[in-house]
Amino acid sequence: MKPIVRIVGILLIGIGLYWMGTRWLGLPSPGRLFRPSPVLIDETPVLITEIKQLANLVTIEASDEVAVGLVRPARGASAKKILEWISPAPIVTTDRLVLVVKGKLYAGTDLSAVDSSRIFIAGDSVSLQLPSAKILDIIVNPSDAEVFIEDGNWSQEETNQLVVSAREKLRQRATERGILNRADEQALMVLHEFLRLQGFNKIRILTQD
Amino acid sequence: MGKFGQYITGLFLLVLTGCQPTSAPREKVMAIKEMGALTTTRYTLSKIVKANDNQTWYKIGDRKILLSVEAVVKAGIDLSQLDEKNVSANGKRIHLILPAPEVQSIEIQPDKIKVEYEEVGLLRTGFDQAERNALLAQAEKQIEAALPETGILETTRKHTRQWVEQFCRQLGFEEVGIEFIDQSTRLP
Numbered sequence: 001m002k003p004i005v006r007i008v009g010i011l012l013i014g015i016g017l018y019w020m021g022t023r024w025l026g027l028p029s030p031g032r033l034f035r036p037s038p039v040l041i042d043e044t045p046v047l048i049t050e051i052k053q054l055a056n057l058v059t060i061e062a063s064d065e066v067a068v069g070l071v072r073p074a075r076g077a078s079a080k081k082i083l084e085w086i087s088p089a090p091i092v093t094t095d096r097l098v099l100v101v102k103g104k105l106y107a108g109t110d111l112s113a114v115d116s117s118r119i120f121i122a123g124d125s126v127s128l129q130l131p132s133a134k135i136l137d138i139i140v141n142p143s144d145a146e147v148f149i150e151d152g153n154w155s156q157e158e159t160n161q162l163v164v165s166a167r168e169k170l171r172q173r174a175t176e177r178g179i180l181n182r183a184d185e186q187a188l189m190v191l192h193e194f195l196r197l198q199g200f201n202k203i204r205i206l207t208q209d
Numbered sequence: 210m211g212k213f214g215q216y217i218t219g220l221f222l223l224v225l226t227g228c229q230p231t232s233a234p235r236e237k238v239m240a241i242k243e244m245g246a247l248t249t250t251r252y253t254l255s256k257i258v259k260a261n262d263n264q265t266w267y268k269i270g271d272r273k274i275l276l277s278v279e280a281v282v283k284a285g286i287d288l289s290q291l292d293e294k295n296v297s298a299n300g301k302r303i304h305l306i307l308p309a310p311e312v313q314s315i316e317i318q319p320d321k322i323k324v325e326y327e328e329v330g331l332l333r334t335g336f337d338q339a340e341r342n343a344l345l346a347q348a349e350k351q352i353e354a355a356l357p358e359t360g361i362l363e364t365t366r367k368h369t370r371q372w373v374e375q376f377c378r379q380l381g382f383e384e385v386g387i388e389f390i391d392q393s394t395r396l397p
Contacts, residue, residue, distance in 0.1 A: 037264035039340065041347045046355040049279070050253035053368045057288070058246040058313070064239040097338065106314070111247075111372070114379075121381045136248075137283070139316045142345030147338050156276070156324045159338050163319035177239060190245035190288060197291060198380060199298040 056136050058108040059186035062174050067148065068166045069098040074152060095152025097159065101166035102144040105174050106137040107183035109207075125202035126195055132208045133183035135174065138167045245289035246313055249368035252282040252361050257325075258348045262333075270330020278345065279321035280352050283314045284365040295390070303377055304386035306393050310365035312356060317349055 021027035071094050074080040080093035109130050118129040140163055184207050195203045255277065262272040286308045295306040322345065329335045336344075370387045377385045388394070 039260050039262045039264075039344065041344050041351070042259040042261075043351065044257045044259055046280075046352055046359065047255045048252060048359055049255050050251075051364060052251040052253075053371070054248050054251050054283070054285075055372045056248040056285075058248055058285075059244060061242045061244055062239055063242075104314070108246075111376075114376075116379050119379050126380065137314060137316070139314050140319060141315070141317050141349055142322075142342045143349050145342055147342060150338050153335065154338050156322055156338075156341065159341075160319050160322055167319070173239065177241075179241070182241070182243070186243045186245070193245075194288060194291065195380075197293060197296040198303060198377070198382075200380075 055111040056108055057111050057187055057190060058106045058136060059190060060107040060179055060183040062105040062179055064105065064170050064173060065100065065102045066166050066169045067098060067100050068162050068169060069096060070158060070162050071096050096149050097154045097162060098149040099162055099166065100146040100148050101140055101163060103167065103170045104139040105135060105170055107133055107135050107179050109133050109187045124200055126200045127204040128191065130187060130205060130207050133180045133187060135171055138170050140167055246285055247288045247369065248283050248285035248313055249372055250284045250361060250365040252359060254280045254282060254352060256348060256352060258344055260344050268333065270332045271328050272330060272333045273328045274324065274336050275326040277323045277325050278348055279318045281316050281318060282312060282356065282361060284310055284312045284361050286310055286369055301383040303382045305373065306388050306390050307369060307373065309389055309391040310362045310369060312361065315353055317345060
């Protein structure tokens with residue numbers, strides 16, 4: 001038998017045995033063998049740095065999604081920079097970072113500002129003056145931020161800045177859609193019900209505006 | 210074609226193949242939900258996120274990252290769950306059975322995420338933003354899992370009781386009794 005035929009035969013038998021091993025003996029397939037293992041974080045303790053007492057009546061939850069991006073001239077010795085150097089015509093290459101950010105926005109009333117001077121009681125009648133509703137929280141977590149385009153090396157500070165701008169965009173969109181008026185209306189309804197349950201029959205609630 | 214022409218054609222092809230067509234991501238329409246939650250507690254938590262990418266056998270060299278994060282957790286009660294069965298008022302006396310305290314939101318503050326240390330071997334690439342986000346998402350889950358140990362629900366009970374009692378006193382009640390539905394001794 002020619003040596004080449006023997007080598008091919010041994011190779012085929014080897015491949016066949018490996019294939020059977022992946023099917024029945026649990027050997028890793030070539031795809032799995034070269035698949036990178038996921039990077040897992042270590043268990044570390046959580047430290048409490050501050051505890052604060054609040055009295056916020058949250059009346060509206062708005063879920064929204066915005067896209068934000070940053071563009072800057074390409075930095076460092078990247079392939080783009082090399083292209084800039086070798087190009088006979090002047091060209092400017094850029095790095096881009098685009099995030100699609102999902103956020104939750106909470107609006108409501110700060111009840112800690114409601115003191116005795118804003119409450120008037122006479123028998124079963126009550127009158128209450130509430131501060132105007134405001135945006136209490138805009139929640140944007142890393143698990144809610146999808147990296148849509150990432151060209152070049154972006155520092156964590158630059159990304160943080162981009163997420164902060166996404167929060168601003170979420171605030172702007174919510175304000176434009178009259179979320180604060182809706183939060184005011186809902187606060188009146190919730191507190192009206194709360195006071196009714198306490199036995200008040202004539203209830204008058206006003207917001208500052 | 211002269212050498213200059215070949216150079217220009219090569220450069221043109223390089224630019225053409227280097228361009229990736231990308232369309233702008235679509236933004237979804239806002240969804241609005243009405244609610245009536247009373248938030249009484251805010252916890253600020255800090256955590257170190259430690260990761261070492263050394264589990265892939267064919268990758269040579271170290272790749273480690275250490276991030277510090279700060280999370281804000283808010284807790285309170287759902288005031289809209291309160292109904293006639295949970296409130297009994299008699300003259301200057303009132304007794305309320307409040308809904309059980311719950312965690313309302315967890316946020317990793319975007320402006321408080323810092324890379325404290327990063328070590329990348331010569332043959333490895335650094336952590337890109339998508340990878341850092343994936344690590345932070347794991348940290349988010351660990352923080353959520355660790356919340357019962359922080360005693361946030363007990364603190365929320367205390368804060369809620371204080372505020373509701375004070376509010377009821379402002380409304381003219383002299384005797385205020387407060388219980389939580391998950392610890393109530395009375396039948397609702």
